[in-house]
Amino acid sequence: MNNLAAQSAHLADTTSIVIDEVFPHRAEVLWRAITNGDLMGRWMMKPNGFAPEVGNRFTFQTTPAGAWDGTIRCEVLEVAPLERFAFAWRGGDEANVGYGSKLDTVVTFTLKRVQTGTRLRMEHSGFVLPKNDTAYTNMGKGWVKCVETLSTVAGEQA
């Protein structure tokens, strides 16, 4: 490990999109909404071949871009009833910029009972980014725009 790499080692390799909200419903209702294929289709996208079992492989069909046919390939990674539901989210193509670019990410839903209902935290992780404030502050409007758009950016060690 050289000095430069050591300097950078503490920096996170990936960034997540995190949305954390409280819904005025019981955890059982929320759990059904996020792990039932028909209901998923009503608020997210309609999954093909989905079953809430670890190892299950399913797909979402979205708008194609360039060489990518628009298929998001998913795999159920974790099913802890009323607590956690996680799946891999892979798709895109090397040649695309922005929408449709290659990605290998993970979506994790975490549920928590609270007094007013259920707290749902969605983390879409695995976006590889440099993580250094000086880099961001010096990178001009592009980055500022991005940070403004993301409600919460939580960089975590992959």
Place this chain on the structure above:
Amino acid sequence: MIEATPVSVVMRALADPTRRAVFERVAGAEEITVAELTRGSGVTQGAISQHLKSLKQAGLVIERPEGRKVYYRAQPDGLEPLADWMKHYSIFWRDNFDKLRAVLKDIDPEDTSS
């Protein structure tokens, strides 16, 4: 007009921790030379040059030759592909949460708050 860089190229350029550190040092300085970057880095000047070349190809740094020296600086729009890409997904989830709220109301009208 610079050709937009595919986001995967930007990511690959930044995936290497040493190269990311080089980029961060360039971004943190107004302008910096290879010699300055090499000093105290623990890697050779040749290695630094290679990293700078990758960063340049990814559209993250630009160079300005002056006499026998070459000055490097961060390309202001270098991270734009990443920003656009992340923005797409953050909007996607934000919208989905709104839709989820409506679906829950529909399947569970007797919510706990009423």
